[in-house]
Amino acid sequence: MNVRGCRKLAGLLMALLLVGLQTLAYAEQAEVKATWVWQTEWIKDGGEDLLDYSREEGINLIYLQINRQMPAASYQTFVEKAHAANIAVHALGGDPGWALEKHLPDMLGLADWVNDYNAGVPESGRFDGIHLDIEPYVLPEWEIRQEQVISSWKSNISALLSRVSGSDLELGIDIPFWFDSYTLEDGTPVNEWLMGSFDHVTVMAYRNQVDSEHGILSLTRTELELADRLGKQVVVAVNTKEMPGEAHTTFHGLGREYLSSALDQLSADLSSYSSFAGLAVHDARSWRDMPAGVDAEPPNGEKPAPNPAPPSSPSPGDGRRVPDADPIERDPQVRGTYIWEARDVIEDSQEILAFAKEKNLNWLYVRLDLEQPFESYSSFVKQASAAGIEVHALGGHPIWALQENRPRMMRLVNYVKEYNRSVAGDERFHGIHLDIEPYVLPAWQADSDQVIAEWTTNLDAFVSELKKDSSLEASMDMAVWLDKHKAPGADISLSQWMISRMDHVALMAFRDTAAGSNGIVGVSKEEIGFANELGKPIILSVEMKESHEGDHITFFEEGAAFMEEELAKLPGLLQDSPAYTGHVVHAYEYWKNAKP
Template sequence: MENLRHFGRQTAGGRIMKPRRWQIWLLLLVVIGLVGFDKPDHGKRATYLWQADLIVSERQSVLSFLQEQSVQVLYLNIDPKVSAQDYKTFAAEASKSGVEVYALGGEPEWALSKYKGQISAFVDWVREYNESAQPAERFAGIHVNVQPYLLPEWETSRDDLLRQWTGNADYTATEAKAALLKTSADLPAWYDGMKLPDAKDETVVSWMLKQFDTVTNMAYRNTAEGDNGIVSLVTDELAEADRLEKPVLIAVNINKSDEGKHVSFYNKGAKSMERELERLPGLLGQHASFAGIAVHDYASWSGRVRLESASKPIAGPIKATYVWEADTAVRERKEIIDFAKSNNVNLLYVRLDLERPFADYRPLVADASAAGIEVHAMGGHPQWALAKSKERIMKLVRYVRQYNEEAGDGEKMRGIHLDIEPYVMPLWQSNRDSILKQWMDNIQAFAEAAKQSGDLQTSVDLAFWLDGTSVPGEPDLPFSKWMIGQLDHVTVMAFRNYAEGPGGIADIVRDELGFADELGKQIIVSVEMKESHEGESVSFFHKGKAEMNRQLEIAEGLLKQHASFRGFAVHAYDYWKEGKE
């Protein structure tokens, strides 16, 4: 198959004989008389798969995910590197699962008249494919994603660009219908009110609804309600679709976005997205045109679901501790496991020496896994907040990913934990915003790199008082909330030796737990067992293990109302082991 971007107009069987106009109208009248405007199923779900090669390399994973998420419509990109036979195999299996597959195509340039040939090549390919396929293997239709506002002409000659785009859109719909294909198209939510240049009484939205069988409204917001929420964005479009009796799917985004924190569910996560989407049928169900929801796109959605599914492997409350020396982890593995079992520890943060061979860590991880204890690799330094240290973080991620690739099932590390405390550096006092920005960039790079593995949990230590520090340039966004949103869990260093009252453990983590509740994330509360010279209330060093356990029990009672609260961590194994009773 040639590259579709360079196809000219081709047909396999000569000129297509189109039905006469009176025949079309007669057929339409019969159909309308029989069924009327069928109110769409409000439960329909769709998603986009741009990486078409996944239907070859990960076919069963894709199909399983679609079934798990109740997806009934898949917009599948047409990629010249994927064979027609691979599309047929996938479409047939998707059909058995009740999934309709639409051929997905589009570039911003498809809005320009000179690129009409690419549209023709796309439609021709789908038509010829369907003619050669069995019924279960065929595409139900085409779905086009054309965003002319990404072209420079949008700013310099918008009316002319709109004329070219509407001409191409009309051509797309006409050609597809002649090929007996259903037609579907994406439409940004902010088009409402925009008029066609040569038809001042016709809006772009109304015109698009008339051209295509279905429109997918890209309402890229991460809240259902509110002045800037999904519902407020789509109300006018749905009202117009009601009038025209056309079905509309509401699309949301879970891809990483640089257009603003409100545009995507990427940072909030799949569970948060699910909660908001579950509200939409109740909020929009009065519109006959509301046909369901589309999620953009499969790769990000499935990645977030996998990460969040892997983020709660421990069924009960978490109790964690830190092993700071790699030598200790290697030499004292049996003592560490025995200590963990006797103190109900089910999560170990283990600092790695990356110069050691993988084989050094496998016995500890295997023994821990057999005992129901997770091991998360740990690393960190105050300077890891700086841009110049990003590579050190990446080196740790690469080490753990490669370790896991070579490890057996019972020897794999389940996550990576960073301890980065830049506020101990003198530079923190003189250039805090610069450090925060670099720190944020490093954390985003860390989370992104860890996601490539698919099953590595990400977490960091966080000082409780950072909830009073704002993200640079966003005075209303606490740094702690931003950090919590990036990762699977955050371990809040609530270094106090009493649970109740002002300044106690429960009091100083209240904001972090509230943020995590809102974001659908997890919080572990960490306490100190090391001797401290920062004040008598900071550590349990003098009070001992029994009193620490008593206070943690009290704190648990105060914190368990928060869905985000997962348990406690004790800093650290060496100090806890040697602490007084």
Template sequence: MKDLRCYLLLFCLTAGFLVGFSSQETPKKATWIWQTELIETKTAEILTFAEEHGVNLIYLRIDPQKTYSYYRPFIREANAAGIEVHALGGHPLWALKEHRERILHLLDWVKNYNRAAGSDEQIKGVHLDIKPYLLPEWNEDKPSVLSQWMGNIEAVTSAARKDVQLEVSADLPVWLDDTFVPDDPEMTISKWMISKLDHITLLAYRNAIDGSNGIAALVENELREADELAKPVIIAVNIKEIPGEEHTSFFDAGAEEMERQLALLPERLGSSHPSYAGNAVHDYVNWSKRAPVKKKLKRGTYIWQAELVISEPEKILAFAKSHKINLLYVRLDLQQPYEAYAEFVGKAAAAGIEVHALGGHPGWALEQNRDRMMKLVHYVQAYNNSVEKNQQFRGIHLDIEPYVLPDWYEDTDSVLRQWMDNIKAFVAEAKQAADLEVSCDLAFWLDGTSVPGDPDTSFSKWMIQQLDHITIMAFRNYAGGRGGIVHLVEEEIGYANELGKELIVAVEMKQSHEGEFVSFYEHGKAEMERQLAIVTEQLGKQPSYGGNVVHAYDYWKNAKE
């Protein structure tokens, strides 16, 4: 046995160096999804949560009764977001030899799935959650259970490496460093498991790092063993409620305290243990319930060419994904049948992108053109009633700029009154028997224009009050300073805060002849992103700030880098 132990050590050290195991690799942030059914309807929600919380590894329970096609969309989206998916399975009985086939069946399922799946839909590994210490046999004949468990692990790791390279990992409790391999009192079970598996996830279920019973103390032995074997160890904590064992969970302390404690681990453990590979939180459902709600900022664009969502839907969705867009204002051709838009809107929704129907014209501010606005509303209402829920438009967005009309200069108050009446009619009609979000574009300088007959009320404030959100056209190519984007929207942000409404800031990428300070056309995408980051940093704490949109898709797509 000692010769075998030496061989294992030499093999693992060599393998570790060959695959480049290093503490400098991107740390893992993992979670478990036990409820397989969640991926059917909650893909966007799960992946948004993962992005917001730095999750790059998901242990997803596999139900082998479901078809491969059931899993492909979720795994494809996760891989595209830089999140590995490992097939999760396990039961205390899986430690016993008589149930070995259940482990191998999961492994075979993953191998067959990967053979049938595209390169962007691959499952990267198999993760086992086997807790034999919950079996009666553990207390009756522990050495026998340990030997069978070891045999099953040996079988699955050997089978995983036969014809394909699948990572095999497992959950382990922290106390196995005090449990020894049968007939070898010098080899702990923890070290033996570490030597066999590609990584272990150590269940260090405590709610504090320090102290004799804290996380750091509990994982010390396993990290030393893993250092010696050049194997990665992920440290897991729990946020599920455990009545009577509150010290084993962050349920009472909360998600923010858990994140604070986890943030200390890289320096505390990583500096002295190259095997420390990151953290895991058990599990997604309980974590998502306890995590503070983070406002999801909008990031959007306009699609003015109605034909594009029909002629190049995949290009638009690919652009949206690569630019992290989650809001599209899409102009509609009302002559098109409803099915012309249904597939695009459904695919966008599956990718976490809201689609709002876009329409507008300067003349829509005038009473004589109100029916043109209503045609858009009625089309969207009828469309939404005829398609599946996931294919419905989330809202209607208007772009009405009457200040380019001669009427504006001839009788501004008359145009404002007609515009206000049209907006009130639009909101009333859109909200009738429909859950449609209503919004519109607004020029930043309208905060200096008063409501006719009410000199104390800004027209901007009146408009913000009527609608669910306003998109302020703050067309400047710099964020800070006087006349910059943040300065231009100060009044509107204040109104929206007061009224409890959302405000989105729009910037321009189209070439402009109104001054070199208006558009990012000459500066390009990178500079625009830099300035928008400043806008978000400076406005992010304002409750009404809802994010940014770029005008427009075709200009942004073709902009210089």
């Protein structure tokens, strides 16, 4: 292959020259066979199990996630063993947020870590490349500020490439097969820009058929033809992770033999492209755990989604009831916060739990990244349960109010149900909490009645699907002024309708004083009255984020101590309101950095 990068590995009986994605040691294979390793703990004992599996499957390139807290010696030991087995290792990192300017330091931190690591170890223990997995299209910002996200993503990537310039590291990035439909400001297709910026791209062709109308061959043709013209390299990737409600995107359940046959066919059929560098399987753990034989039949004629949205119909869950979460012994008064960054739970769970202990929290709304395996959350939820904290899965976006985006909501429902079926009682979520604020959409200004009609229909579907086979709690955030709107086809306010439909609501009473006509209690009195009449709990949500709507909206200016003083007044002010159940602070990332 004619891609860049080379490295001579010390200590081998023969010189092993890494030329981009190929080494002389496995030149006879003529192509890459790669996999992702997201569970960095797999290499703590030297990674012998991983290396044995890699040798068994003919893997010659590993994208290894970097945990910057792990000792460099653990990486050096593994990389040296991998090189001795003729396996290249690329440092893996990424997060959807890395497309945003505020997370540029995180991205550059990976580059700096790899540069410093490689400078401090012998040549035989150095990483051969850096591989990025950044999927900004799952961000809420993608739906409403797509051009800005693409622009900041481009800027961030340029900064990273500049940081590693001259390092001789092989640079790669994951891209979905449908990126040719998006462009930069100058009209350049996003996939063309990425191919031109990196030494190779790994195209996530996540389907489980090879040569159907919408199979892997068809979906990757555009990228391979483009790479042929650009003189760049493409690795074609398939998926083996379980994908609830999206079975057509994975080989999970189809067996290792079926996958092996599909990979052989892909290798043969794609070899005609000069840009075809090889295949990758996502990910190593799921691939290893696949049964040998087929235990399900792949669907026929499955049409691909034009974007990351899931199929329109919910997963039936094969009729199994979702088991309940273990009850939590906690104070009946809720005291909680929102965790909006899923990666905080995955990467910094101990920091969150320490904060929760310090603030005496017993309630968390936690946003989920549905691309992550279930084990990404189970340990955190288990530890939270032991600390007397209820955890509710959080999701939402303004566009979830629109009927066309109901599948996104249902994907969250399906994920949480399957998660709760798969884990122990003290690792289960207690409910699903939605944050949908469609009044920021242009459609609301154009026809708010139509948006409300679609929103309430979607919420109906959400509750019905959630309750069909579970006792998971259904809840949502609600603005204090929604009582000014009528519920479609009913002689009640939209607020009354929502309170009656949900198990509880979190009322966004964004004010910075407890008492007074424009204080937290004053702006909440209508909704609290409705909740009292309906016998439904209501949680008051307050803001710590800086607001451009006025200082009275948030405690940002006053700080955490003042906020606590005002929140302490709420039980007394609301002693005659049985619906009042406690309060939550929006949000963890602002609260932890608040003024004292």
